[in-house]
Amino acid sequence: MNAVQYDPWDPIHALRRHGRYALTSVEFTVTHLCNMRCEHCAVGDALTMTEGDTLPVDLMLRRLDEVEHLETISLTGGEPTFREATIREVMLPLLQYAKSRGIRTQVNTNLTLDLERYEVLAPLVDVMHISYNYTSPDDFHEMGFARAGHPVAARTAWMLYDRMLDNARQLSQGGLFLSAESMINYRTHERIGDMHRTIADMGCKRHEVHPMYPSAFAAALPKLSLEQVRAAIHRLLDVRDDRLWVLFGTLPFFACSDRPEELELLRRLADTEQVSVRNDPDGRNRLNVDMFNGNVHVTDFADLSALGNIRQDRLEDVFARWLEHPLSHTVSCYCPDAGCCGPNVLVKSMYYEDTDFTVRAAKLKLGAS
Ligand code: SF4
Numbered sequence: 001m002n003a004v005q006y007d008p009w010d011p012i013h014a015l016r017r018h019g020r021y022a023l024t025s026v027e028f029t030v031t032h033l034c035n036m037r038c039e040h041c042a043v044g045d046a047l048t049m050t051e052g053d054t055l056p057v058d059l060m061l062r063r064l065d066e067v068e069h070l071e072t073i074s075l076t077g078g079e080p081t082f083r084e085a086t087i088r089e090v091m092l093p094l095l096q097y098a099k100s101r102g103i104r105t106q107v108n109t110n111l112t113l114d115l116e117r118y119e120v121l122a123p124l125v126d127v128m129h130i131s132y133n134y135t136s137p138d139d140f141h142e143m144g145f146a147r148a149g150h151p152v153a154a155r156t157a158w159m160l161y162d163r164m165l166d167n168a169r170q171l172s173q174g175g176l177f178l179s180a181e182s183m184i185n186y187r188t189h190e191r192i193g194d195m196h197r198t199i200a201d202m203g204c205k206r207h208e209v210h211p212m213y214p215s216a217f218a219a220a221l222p223k224l225s226l227e228q229v230r231a232a233i234h235r236l237l238d239v240r241d242d243r244l245w246v247l248f249g250t251l252p253f254f255a256c257s258d259r260p261e262e263l264e265l266l267r268r269l270a271d272t273e274q275v276s277v278r279n280d281p282d283g284r285n286r287l288n289v290d291m292f293n294g295n296v297h298v299t300d301f302a303d304l305s306a307l308g309n310i311r312q313d314r315l316e317d318v319f320a321r322w323l324e325h326p327l328s329h330t331v332s333c334y335c336p337d338a339g340c341c342g343p344n345v346l347v348k349s350m351y352y353e354d355t356d357f358t359v360r361a362a363k364l365k366l367g368a369s
Helices: 012-018 057-065 084-100 115-119 137-144 154-173 192-201 216-220 226-239 260-271 315-323 345-351
Strands: 025-029 072-076 104-109 127-131 178-184 206-211 245-249 275-278 286-290 295-297
Touching: 057 084, 072 084, 084 104, 115 154, 127 154, 137 154, 154 178, 178 192, 178 226, 192 206, 192 226, 206 226, 226 245, 226 260, 260 275, 286 315
Parallel strands: 025 072, 025 286, 072 104, 104 127, 127 178, 178 206, 206 245, 245 275
Antiparallel strands: 286 295
8 A cells, every 4th residue: 555545644544443533643842933933824823932841751752652553743833943952852752762663753844944954853754744835935935924023034035945945855855755735725726736836846745735724823814715725626636746646634525515516526636646635633543742831732723722731641541532522523424435534623613614514424435535
């Protein structure tokens, strides 16, 4: 089974294997510091200018030891590499632990800092994940510092943009698997094809595409209609570079839809080589741990209060608690023939507030997603 068919971050595999959702993925927020302030940042409200020490890494490792079916970990921020001490004292020990257990690893980064910071991580990273939502250095300047609270010189932004592209090319030439994520939003939906071409030129092996949902800094940005999202996906598929794996996630389209045009899009996605649709991991196989206060969330960006704290809770217990949460029940549907386990809570509240997915059923057979 190749990577497109077996995506270990997709919660459906554990559901098929165990007959229930299982905690297979843990995401660590390793910093709240970042050198950028993007207008679309899904954790923007949590970013800070200073921060103290994380909880001891040994505590994290003990909590990971307790997760029986752990398959993946992700390290996220902020910009995880912002402080070299974070790389040395937090990231490397977590990544080394993961490798020793045969667990896949992902680092979410903006890739704009010195190449050396990423090179030291590279041998331990399965997926280096970056955001790419631009068609020019000016776009990067406008979007990447929109929430800085002070003017950032265009020259400074262009330098970071060039460094991101150079870093991406050098790391991918060195064999690192780079995945660039683009959001479909009011700025990008008509330019997604251009962004895809740059991502291919950077040497990325995967283009990950998600519609943007209202969270943190992104909460006030204009919302796209379902028709606009659908058109953007078709636009991308029309010009897709078939050397890249295109992975769609958090799509607001489901095989139980009453709209033929949405079923047709799902069919096209399922029938296109090197394209996959990931079921959303948040709350289905993944928890997020804040390494500073130990709080455990269903995701790093939902406005839900913490479900537990690693100082006293086992992660499996927190996960079980979430599955019993009333909010979890509102999206707990599963149609095996469509390879679908329903919307996440952000998708439902943005587009399907009044829909009860638990009584719907797929109209399409789509096979493995
Ligand atoms: S799992 Fe839920 S969202 Fe997916 S097709 Fe079935 S009812 Fe619809």
